Amino acid sequence: MKEMKKIINSPQDVVPEMVDGLVRSYPEYLKQIPETEAVVRSDQASMKGKVGLVSGGGSGHEPTHAGFVGKGMLSAAVCGQVFTSPTPDQIYAAIKAVNQGKGVFLVIKNYSGDVMNFEMARDMAEMDGIAVKEIIVDDDIAVENSLYTQGKRGVAGTVLMHKLLGAAADQGASLDELETLAKKALPHISTIAVALSAATVPEVGKPGFELADDEIEYGVGIHSEPGYRREKIKPSKELVAELLSKIDEVQHLDATHQYALLINGMGATPLMEQYIFSHDVLNKLAEKNITPVFTKVGNYMTSIDMAGISLTIFELAEQKWLEYLNYPVATVAW
Amino acid sequence: MKEMKKIINSPQDVVPEMVDGLVRSYPEYLKQIPETEAVVRSDQASMKGKVGLVSGGGSGHEPTHAGFVGKGMLSAAVCGQVFTSPTPDQIYAAIKAVNQGKGVFLVIKNYSGDVMNFEMARDMAEMDGIAVKEIIVDDDIAVENSLYTQGKRGVAGTVLMHKLLGAAADQGASLDELETLAKKALPHISTIAVALSAATVPEVGKPGFELADDEIEYGVGIHSEPGYRREKIKPSKELVAELLSKIDEVQHLDATHQYALLINGMGATPLMEQYIFSHDVLNKLAEKNITPVFTKVGNYMTSIDMAGISLTIFELAEQKWLEYLNYPVATVAW
Numbered sequence: 001m002k003e004m005k006k007i008i009n010s011p012q013d014v015v016p017e018m019v020d021g022l023v024r025s026y027p028e029y030l031k032q033i034p035e036t037e038a039v040v041r042s043d044q045a046s047m048k049g050k051v052g053l054v055s056g057g058g059s060g061h062e063p064t065h066a067g068f069v070g071k072g073m074l075s076a077a078v079c080g081q082v083f084t085s086p087t088p089d090q091i092y093a094a095i096k097a098v099n100q101g102k103g104v105f106l107v108i109k110n111y112s113g114d115v116m117n118f119e120m121a122r123d124m125a126e127m128d129g130i131a132v133k134e135i136i137v138d139d140d141i142a143v144e145n146s147l148y149t150q151g152k153r154g155v156a157g158t159v160l161m162h163k164l165l166g167a168a169a170d171q172g173a174s175l176d177e178l179e180t181l182a183k184k185a186l187p188h189i190s191t192i193a194v195a196l197s198a199a200t201v202p203e204v205g206k207p208g209f210e211l212a213d214d215e216i217e218y219g220v221g222i223h224s225e226p227g228y229r230r231e232k233i234k235p236s237k238e239l240v241a242e243l244l245s246k247i248d249e250v251q252h253l254d255a256t257h258q259y260a261l262l263i264n265g266m267g268a269t270p271l272m273e274q275y276i277f278s279h280d281v282l283n284k285l286a287e288k289n290i291t292p293v294f295t296k297v298g299n300y301m302t303s304i305d306m307a308g309i310s311l312t313i314f315e316l317a318e319q320k321w322l323e324y325l326n327y328p329v330a331t332v333a334w
Numbered sequence: 335m336k337e338m339k340k341i342i343n344s345p346q347d348v349v350p351e352m353v354d355g356l357v358r359s360y361p362e363y364l365k366q367i368p369e370t371e372a373v374v375r376s377d378q379a380s381m382k383g384k385v386g387l388v389s390g391g392g393s394g395h396e397p398t399h400a401g402f403v404g405k406g407m408l409s410a411a412v413c414g415q416v417f418t419s420p421t422p423d424q425i426y427a428a429i430k431a432v433n434q435g436k437g438v439f440l441v442i443k444n445y446s447g448d449v450m451n452f453e454m455a456r457d458m459a460e461m462d463g464i465a466v467k468e469i470i471v472d473d474d475i476a477v478e479n480s481l482y483t484q485g486k487r488g489v490a491g492t493v494l495m496h497k498l499l500g501a502a503a504d505q506g507a508s509l510d511e512l513e514t515l516a517k518k519a520l521p522h523i524s525t526i527a528v529a530l531s532a533a534t535v536p537e538v539g540k541p542g543f544e545l546a547d548d549e550i551e552y553g554v555g556i557h558s559e560p561g562y563r564r565e566k567i568k569p570s571k572e573l574v575a576e577l578l579s580k581i582d583e584v585q586h587l588d589a590t591h592q593y594a595l596l597i598n599g600m601g602a603t604p605l606m607e608q609y610i611f612s613h614d615v616l617n618k619l620a621e622k623n624i625t626p627v628f629t630k631v632g633n634y635m636t637s638i639d640m641a642g643i644s645l646t647i648f649e650l651a652e653q654k655w656l657e658y659l660n661y662p663v664a665t666v667a668w
Contacts, residue, residue, distance in 0.1 A: 008569070019609075021610055021612035024629075082606075214339065236351075261359075267605075276352050280343070
């Protein structure tokens with residue numbers, strides 16, 4: 001087992017130092033709520049009279065979620081310990097900080113800890129008279145039920161949900177309208193990943209699982225949760241064929257529909273590989289006469305230093321959704 | 335020695351497939367010049383009547399350079415084979431493609447192959463009556479002369495040069511004005527890196543050098559060129575102290591000046607570590623009462639899958655330079 005080799009100070013200081021570094025690097029977008037690891041827009045004026053949009057979860061998925069805080073996207077993000085849900089009081093602090101009297105909408109990834117803590121914070125807010133609604137994102141089609149999860153996991157598609165809801169909120173959508181939009185879009189977002197190596201949580205000091213030097217695992221989660229099959233590494237186009245066939249089973253990809261594509265590096269995967277993977281995805285979709293109308297390639301929902309990649313397909317069932325994806329934002333990472 | 339484990343098809347197809355994947359993922363910004371690995375803005379109208387700005391070099395540094403092609407930044411980028419200069423005919427094709435009669439300015443990283451090939455392309459263009467000027471970027475202060483280099487190497491600071499010149503060109507600066515700006519800014523840009531592991535060139539199949547599991551190397555280049563010292567890995571704040579002291583020797587950091595800061599991941603370094611490093615840089619600068627007026631943290635000038643980080647300090651000797659850094663752009667990666 002390899003020693004941990006990381007640019008950190010001490011494992012227990014990872015989250016506070018990281019959040020501090022991020023916020024102080026980008027004061028034009030972000031500020032920290034005192035005595036929390038929650039981050040809100042520094043451009044408070046852009047939230048005036050609008051529904052607040054709050055997300056968050058365990059750290060280790062940078063730039064998610066704090067990198068998506070800013071005008072046109074999230075109002076706040078709450079950063080838990082690495083791979084650990086933030087506590088209800090921190091989430092509640094974020095809800096209060098962004099509440100403008102129009103209510104607050106929560107984007108929660110489907111992990112037991114996150115769901116429990118966000119809903120506890122929701123209860124606290126409602127007792128204070130703040131209207132709160134939520135969506136629980138479960139876009140990972142790889143496996144049902146997993147470590148920390150009942151049902152499917154919430155992964156990279158969450159970033160598309162942030163984008164959609166952020167644009168709608170910025171355009172003045174009500175709390176109910178955001179809920180309707182989120183529920184309508186969610187089943188059209190499907191993600192699946194392949195891992196070449198596991199993440200090393202700093203406090204643990206060794207990778208979450210071991211793969212042989214020539215081995216990959218399909219369907220791995222963003223916390224090193226097990227996937228559905230291990231095999232020898234294959235050329236990119238065969239990885240694409242496998243992952244896309246799984247999405248096709250769920251989405252029934254069809255040239256009469258419009259699609260957005262998100263290709264996501266897991267933290268240690270060079271853009272070189274991500275662009276090659278994208279080349280193969282676009283070729284494979286072209287065989288079905290599909291050309292995505294929107295594509296993003298890069299590190300959006302990472303798993304610390306995992307080598308691997310995820311593929312998200314979002315069927316744009318409504319024209320408005322494409323406008324939301326293209327809506328201008330002011331964030332660190334979109 | 336570990337086996338190469340990459341999401342690719344075959345090593346010789348890496349560059350064409352990567353460029354194709356990038357361009358087809360982002361048709362709103364990029365298009366490829368037929369029969370080349372050169373990429374130009376798809377928004378040709380934004381170049382009208384302006385000096386063209388062309389950069390490029392070996393591939394393996396993604397998103398550099400093609401990710402910085404777009405309105406307000408580069409007009410074109412030429413992608414060589416991995417860690418290998420593009421050929422003069424490809425560079426010449428890019429110069430011709432962006433020439434609007436106002437001349438073309440070249441941003442060249444200081445490597446013998448790049449300098450030779452870009453200058454050969456310049457000669458070809460000049461014989462065709464296209465006025466061409468250039469800057470050779472050599473911002474890496476770690477070592478004098480190196481593999482492939484006479485003098486200092488051109489590294490992450492090149493991206494700041496793209497940004498500066500791109501903003502000025504978009505505002506209508508002449509070829510001479512761009513040259514003056516580039517020459518004036520260059521000595522104020524200093525970069526230095528630390529590596530935790532080396533890059534693996536796909537055609538080579540093994541890392542460019544070996545470091546022990548607990549070892550780092552200061553001053554490594556973006557093609558795995560040797561640095562100036564190896565030692566046991568240290569806490570982030572000690573890495574920062576070492577690198578910043580080297581920059582201080584050159585720049586004489588001083589609270590009466592304004593600085594921009596670029597913290598750059600080398601490809602396999604998670605943002606978690608980059609933000610912690612940033613936290614430590616900002617703290618160390620604060621000891622000198624310096625708060626940078628502009629900061630960027632992320633993967634800008636990578637070295638394939640190297641784990642490591644570089645620190646660039648840019649002294650903003652003119653107020654205009656900060657405006658250039660903040661000038662809006664439409665690119666994949668800025």
